[in-house]
Amino acid sequence: DIQMTQSPSSLSASVGDRVTITCRASQSIAKFLNWYQQKPGKAPRLLIYAASNLQSGVPSKFSGSGSGTDFTLTISSLQPEDFATYYCQQSYNTPPTFGQGTKVEIK
């Protein structure tokens, strides 16, 4: 199975900050990488698919980049509604696997 490792596991940030989350795959996965946001008690929500494509309805403050083994999710200006846990997920092969999550908390 492909292992996905996110860093950091948690971070504290202020409203208005630019936040970057990293996801590393244990082998090259080209651009077969997706990002999700999950708020407490809620289902995950797809933000980015195929590494850099913004899902319909997702604000443009979210962006994704990367290919191969290293990927990033960036939130350009953190807002109160963005405090959540973020997960990456690879679809290069089966089983699809997720990173362990990055919890974004209020500083």
Added chain:
Amino acid sequence: ELQLLESGGGLVQPGGSLRLSCAASGLTFSSYAMSWVRQAPGKGLEWVSCISNRGDRTYYADSVKGRFTISRDNSKNTFFLQMNSLRAEDTAVYYCAKNPLPLIPAAPVYNWFDPWGQGTLVTVSS
């Protein structure tokens, strides 16, 4: 609006069985593969199983293979997860989710989970 609604969760003893259902609306259900993803309390996301649009191909995580069975009824826009020989480590919120493709080919493919249902809690405990 595309919507997924799970049901069937609950408390079950170790070794017991449970059947989860996921009812879909707002989409051409028979065109898409569908998946189950679970989340143990306080933990991350784990993919469990996927079924192709016609139900002729199924995929399972090693952790559930031989114990769980995924199926679907396209006439009722519903798919299922039959869980047998349940263990404490199966305790989780189970989410159903839609895939963008009719199946998952062996080759690398752009595949994701969207949307997700609200989740149903399965607790395995004596």
